[in-house]
Amino acid sequence: MSASRSILLIIGGGIAAYKCLELIRRLKDRGIASRCILTKAGEEFVTPLAVSSLAGERCFTDLFSLTDEADIGHIALSRSTDLLVVAPATADLIAKMATGLANDLASTALLATDKRILIAPAMNPRMWEHPATRRNMAQLEKDGVLVVGPNSGAMAERGENGPGRMAEPHEILAAIEQALAGETRVSPTIGFLGRSPGGAVSSGQKPLAGKRVLITSGPTHEPIDPVRYIANRSSGKQGHAIAAAAAAAGASVTLVSGPVTIADPAGVETVHVESAREMLAAVEAALPADIAIFAAAVADWRVAEEAPGKLKKQPGAEAPALALVENPDILATVAAREIDRPPLVVGFAAETDNVIDYARAKLAKKGCDLIVANDVGGTGVMGGDANTVHLVTADAVETWPTLPKAEVATRLIAHLADMSKAGG
Numbered sequence: 248m249s250a251s252r253s254i255l256l257i258i259g260g261g262i263a264a265y266k267c268l269e270l271i272r273r274l275k276d277r278g279i280a281s282r283c284i285l286t287k288a289g290e291e292f293v294t295p296l297a298v299s300s301l302a303g304e305r306c307f308t309d310l311f312s313l314t315d316e317a318d319i320g321h322i323a324l325s326r327s328t329d330l331l332v333v334a335p336a337t338a339d340l341i342a343k344m345a346t347g348l349a350n351d352l353a354s355t356a357l358l359a360t361d362k363r364i365l366i367a368p369a370m371n372p373r374m375w376e377h378p379a380t381r382r383n384m385a386q387l388e389k390d391g392v393l394v395v396g397p398n399s400g401a402m403a404e405r406g407e408n409g410p411g412r413m414a415e416p417h418e419i420l421a422a423i424e425q426a427l428a429g430e431t432r433v434s435p436t437i438g439f440l441g442r443s444p445g446g447a448v449s450s451g452q453k454p455l456a457g458k459r460v461l462i463t464s465g466p467t468h469e470p471i472d473p474v475r476y477i478a479n480r481s482s483g484k485q486g487h488a489i490a491a492a493a494a495a496a497g498a499s500v501t502l503v504s505g506p507v508t509i510a511d512p513a514g515v516e517t518v519h520v521e522s523a524r525e526m527l528a529a530v531e532a533a534l535p536a537d538i539a540i541f542a543a544a545v546a547d548w549r550v551a552e553e554a555p556g557k558l559k560k561q562p563g564a565e566a567p568a569l570a571l572v573e574n575p576d577i578l579a580t581v582a583a584r585e586i587d588r589p590p591l592v593v594g595f596a597a598e599t600d601n602v603i604d605y606a607r608a609k610l611a612k613k614g615c616d617l618i619v620a621n622d623v624g625g626t627g628v629m630g631g632d633a634n635t636v637h638l639v640t641a642d643a644v645e646t647w648p649t650l651p652k653a654e655v656a657t658r659l660i661a662h663l664a665d666m667s668k669a670g671g
């Protein structure tokens with residue numbers, strides 16, 4: 248394999264196997280080569296031909312294949328890689344791994360490897376919640392196996408709902424990149440049941456249960472006269488997604504939203520405001536909070552004096568000059584509070600150039616704990632559905648791949664839950 252990073256992808260026999268075709272394609276885009284093993288049951292869901300075509304090399308299916316063993320033996324197969332990924336990880340494969348069975352190519356490779364293993368479980372919620380699967384997952388986590396997902400939601404079986412949907416390809420890709428970077432745990436998907444290696448497995452774990460989270464989102468409108476205002480292109484999609492992710496993680500959430508056209512997130516108390524000054528007042532009224540996230544694009548300036556009536560064109564008169572004054576700095580104001588400063592204050596920085604340098608400067612100037620910086624220069628981020636962010640703290644910068652805003656939100660909330668647990 249020519250790529251510098253490679254994985255051995257083991258595709259188990261579940262409906263979600265089709266998602267692996269998309270995963271292989273995305274891995275290739277990121278320069279990660281995948282060599283694949285397809286279980287016998289996996290072959291019922293995707294064909295070796297489809298897998299081989301996308302992976303760019305033939306996929307392996309049989310432990311007792313003379314040609315395969317002569318080509319690359321099962322031991323070499325399991326070690327000539329950087330990471331083993333099992334997706335979908337069926338209840339059966341999880342049970343085999345937990346007990347050390349090695350009765351086919353997939354389970355033998357998993358037992359023979361000296362590399363780390365990441366699994367993406369996928370099964371019916373009853374199977375996932377069965378005490379046997381709980382025991383097996385607890386064992387795997389003790390063994391240091393990394394887990395991504397599963398997500399909750401509607402299952403392929405009609406009327407079935409609950410935890411068991413395999414993580415989406417982009418979520419598995421993000422977890423693979425984290426594992427390849429040497430991280431000892433991968434960002435959980437909100438609502439998943441298994442957690443980090445060695446961590447407890449508890450049903451319905453909610454990392455922000457009992458926490459109060461305050462989020463601002465959207466633009467502000469600064470009035471010029473009763474019919475005109477100064478605004479910006481913020482859609483509120485990222486801030487609202489963060490509010491939804493925080494609620495899904497068990498937090499009690501207040502969202503202070505500027506004027507947007509998207510719906511209020513379910514399960515979140517949403518306060519609607521127009522101007523920066525109204526936003527500050529609503530934020531202060533919503534304190535105290537454990538985590539405050541300022542994702543709104545607040546106007547830096549407002550018109551010094553709002554005209555009481557509509558400004559009119561006068562024949563021969565010059566255009567009116569708009570004198571601007573600075574708006575209150577909501578992030579800096581909250582970060583500087585002596586009483587009830589939230590233990591974790593997060594700012595957003597939308598920049599068009601020198602994104603990380605400006606974010607570092609903003610972190611110091613505003614006195615917050617983390618800046619989520621994004622490049623909004625001509626990329627369609629404002630109003631778009633994807634975002635590329637850098638997490639900037641006093642001593643580190645973490646850059647995430649371009650992700651859907653909902654995924655940025657989920658990962659950010661998981662990150663903040665960890666920071667919050669570690670004491671900020």
Ligand SMILES: Cc1cc2nc3c(=O)[nH]c(=O)nc-3n(C[C@H](O)[C@H](O)[C@H](O)COP(=O)(O)O)c2cc1C
Binds near residue numbers: 258259338
């Ligand atoms: C239509 C269908 C869908 C299935 N989906 C799943 C699934 O999502 N997860 C799972 O654990 N088993 C699922 N199974 C059962 C597995 O295919 C079965 O346990 C098989 O032995 C797994 O083999 P493997 O782990 O070697 O891939 C499904 C079976 C059928 C017939």
